[in-house]
Amino acid sequence: MPLQNLRGRVAFIFEEIDFDVDQIVGVKNIKITDIDELAAAAMQDYDHDFRNSVRKGDLLVGNANFGYGHPHYPPMRAMRHLGIAGMIAESFSPGYWRGEVSMGFPQVSCPGILGLVRRWDEVEVDWQQGRVTNLTTGASLPFEPLALADRRMIEAGGLVPYLKQPLEV
Amino acid sequence: MGYTITEKIMARAAGLPSVKAGDEVLAKPDYVIAYDFPGYTDVYFKSMKEDFGIERVAEPDRFAIFIDHMVPATSPKEEELHIITRTWCAENNVPLFERKGIGHQVAAEVGYAVPGAFVVHFDGHISQLGTFGTLAMGIRRNILEAFVRERISIRVPHTVRVDLEGELQPGVMARDVFHHLVRVLGPSSCRFQVLELGGPGLSQLSTEGLQTVTGLAMFTGAITAIVNPDETRLAYALPRARKALDPVWSDPDADYAARHTIDLSAIEPVIVIPPTPANTRDLKDYLGLEVQVGYLGSCASGRLEDLRVAAKILAGRQVAPGFQLNVIPTSQEIMAAAANEGLIGTLVAAGAFVSSPSCDYCFGRIATMTQKQRAVSTGTLNVRGRMGSTDSEIYLCSAASVAAAAIEGAIADPRKYW
Numbered sequence: 001m002p003l004q005n006l007r008g009r010v011a012f013i014f015e016e017i018d019f020d021v022d023q024i025v026g027v028k029n030i031k032i033t034d035i036d037e038l039a040a041a042a043m044q045d046y047d048h049d050f051r052n053s054v055r056k057g058d059l060l061v062g063n064a065n066f067g068y069g070h071p072h073y074p075p076m077r078a079m080r081h082l083g084i085a086g087m088i089a090e091s092f093s094p095g096y097w098r099g100e101v102s103m104g105f106p107q108v109s110c111p112g113i114l115g116l117v118r119r120w121d122e123v124e125v126d127w128q129q130g131r132v133t134n135l136t137t138g139a140s141l142p143f144e145p146l147a148l149a150d151r152r153m154i155e156a157g158g159l160v161p162y163l164k165q166p167l168e169v
Numbered sequence: 170m171g172y173t174i175t176e177k178i179m180a181r182a183a184g185l186p187s188v189k190a191g192d193e194v195l196a197k198p199d200y201v202i203a204y205d206f207p208g209y210t211d212v213y214f215k216s217m218k219e220d221f222g223i224e225r226v227a228e229p230d231r232f233a234i235f236i237d238h239m240v241p242a243t244s245p246k247e248e249e250l251h252i253i254t255r256t257w258c259a260e261n262n263v264p265l266f267e268r269k270g271i272g273h274q275v276a277a278e279v280g281y282a283v284p285g286a287f288v289v290h291f292d293g294h295i296s297q298l299g300t301f302g303t304l305a306m307g308i309r310r311n312i313l314e315a316f317v318r319e320r321i322s323i324r325v326p327h328t329v330r331v332d333l334e335g336e337l338q339p340g341v342m343a344r345d346v347f348h349h350l351v352r353v354l355g356p357s358s359c360r361f362q363v364l365e366l367g368g369p370g371l372s373q374l375s376t377e378g379l380q381t382v383t384g385l386a387m388f389t390g391a392i393t394a395i396v397n398p399d400e401t402r403l404a405y406a407l408p409r410a411r412k413a414l415d416p417v418w419s420d421p422d423a424d425y426a427a428r429h430t431i432d433l434s435a436i437e438p439v440i441v442i443p444p445t446p447a448n449t450r451d452l453k454d455y456l457g458l459e460v461q462v463g464y465l466g467s468c469a470s471g472r473l474e475d476l477r478v479a480a481k482i483l484a485g486r487q488v489a490p491g492f493q494l495n496v497i498p499t500s501q502e503i504m505a506a507a508a509n510e511g512l513i514g515t516l517v518a519a520g521a522f523v524s525s526p527s528c529d530y531c532f533g534r535i536a537t538m539t540q541k542q543r544a545v546s547t548g549t550l551n552v553r554g555r556m557g558s559t560d561s562e563i564y565l566c567s568a569a570s571v572a573a574a575a576i577e578g579a580i581a582d583p584r585k586y587w
Contacts (some may be wrong), residue, residue: 005473016443018356018447020445020552022552026559027553027554027559028554028559030554034374040307050554064357065356065357065360065390068356068357068445068447069445069446069550069552070550070552070555089359091360092360093357093360093390094360094387094390094392095293095307095387096307096310096392097311098308099307100310101312102309102310102311114508147193147322147324148193148322149193149322149323149324152193159310159311159313159314160216160220160313163220163221163313163314163318164220164221164318167195167318167320168343
């Protein structure tokens with residue numbers, strides 16, 4: 001199944017370079033496994049009301065080398081539980097990128113994204129065109145094409161369903 | 170235009186005459202390596218059977234499993250995980266290395282650092298096999314692909330070449346060189362690329378020192394690091410190698426994404442302040458800062474030269490009262506050599522707590538810190554909560570700096586004891 005375009009509001013912009021995603025839930029909460037508890041802890045240091053203002057399909061925006069450090073899976077599990085459908089950043093740290101792509105979570109590397117959007121703008125990621133468009137302002141930018149395997153992993157919904165598909169050369 | 174060592178290794182692994190950076194290929198890893206950890210190997214083993222119906226791996230000698238975390242086990246649950254690992258390895262006839270030391274180091278000792286080989290692990294610190302001209306990548310959960318398929322999908326990475334020149338000042342170690350490199354080039358300078366080390370200054374670093382530098386490559390954003398083989402490193406790797414491959418070297422006219430030169434003579438001891446490995450600072454700006462814990466070990470820095478330097482600094486001296494110095498040699502082989510040299514005796518006499526190789530000090534499973542405590546550490550990482558309480562702090566530095574801090578109970582300049 002081809003990738004569905006992402007369309008949603010920019011629910012938050014992480015402006016810090018080399019952002020350590022563990023901060024999203026706080027390091028002390030990283031071992032929480034209950035998804036509701038994890039979601040309740042998410043974003044408390046950034047926006048207390050985040051869970052009430054976010055809605056299904058919203059996207060996150062990040063700065064350069066997003067996910068640097070020692071990224072764990074719970075922060076983005078929490079974000080997906082709250083409705084976040086994908087992440088657009090200036091660039092990504094490889095460990096974080098691989099980890100989240102293997103979860104089937106769409107990641108878009110788009111140099112210039114911070115200058116393109118403001119919080120709560122409506123944006124669209126068009127996989128076919130390879131562009132991110134700010135629907136609120138009409139401005140758009142190209143994003144870096146996904147590696148074929150990454151694209152297929154996101155299409156499949158994660159590593160295990162991807163590996164269950166026949167290998168295409 | 171020539172090829173990098175990485176492109177040559179990837180071409181062979183992909184069964185192609187040549188590949189270039191950016192190409193997407195299906196490559197067969199020579200070795201698939203993992204250590205057992207809850208949520209990792211136990212999940213892969215289960216998934217192989219239940220999701221993919223794989224009861225036995227086809228070429229067992231391509232796989233290797235290490236038990237180096239939770240050693241020794243401190244709960245029945247931890248030991249149960251090890252039993253799952255031992256059982257899977259026995260059923261599959263896959264080599265298992267238990268209680269030999271930290272896997273990334275032991276992998277080199279037992280012959281997985283084959284010059285010219287392509288190796289995958291889920292953990293990125295396997296990059297240290299790059300010291301021997303092996304292309305070793307941490308691919309996180311995608312390791313499952315290598316467990317269930319013969320080949321993995323991979324994009325041939327670009328390479329950033331870093332040439333070292335000049336001579337190291339006394340008191341400066343490979344650990345300082347690496348953190349200096351992060352500071353100068355930046356924590357994303359090699360993002361998704363391979364860090365290739367070369368240049369006339371390479372001879373300033375021992376094989377062990379290069380293992381330190383290559384093993385930490387991920388903190389430049391690199392997906393691995395590699396060094397073109399030389400006589401010394403081949404003399405270590407080839408007699409141990411599990412398979413015969415022709416070593417390969419980068420061509421002089423290889424195509425690099427970027428080239429940098431680092432002047433080793435300009436490097437002074439550094440310290441990496443919490444909470445990120447991107448925070449390299451001058452050690453001299455932190456002198457006198459009180460610390461209560463010292464950790465000398467990890468896959469990055471618990472090798473013989475680290476122990477020698479620490480023993481030299483601590484010989485005839487005492488660890489400060491109340492300071493906990495934990496010295497954990499990286500492998501059994503290293504510990505035995507250190508014992509034979511008398512290093513262990515010197516360190517113990519100075520008040521160090523010396524323990525057998527284990528990964529557990531590095532992530533605070535053992536010797537956990539509580540709030541407000543501060544450590545100097547040769548571990549891999551200084552993120553909050555890495556060695557215990559999220560309100561404790563980790564300052565990363567060289568083995569020499571840890572030893573100097575142990576004497577003073579505060580961050581200290583190792584050069585005055587050198």
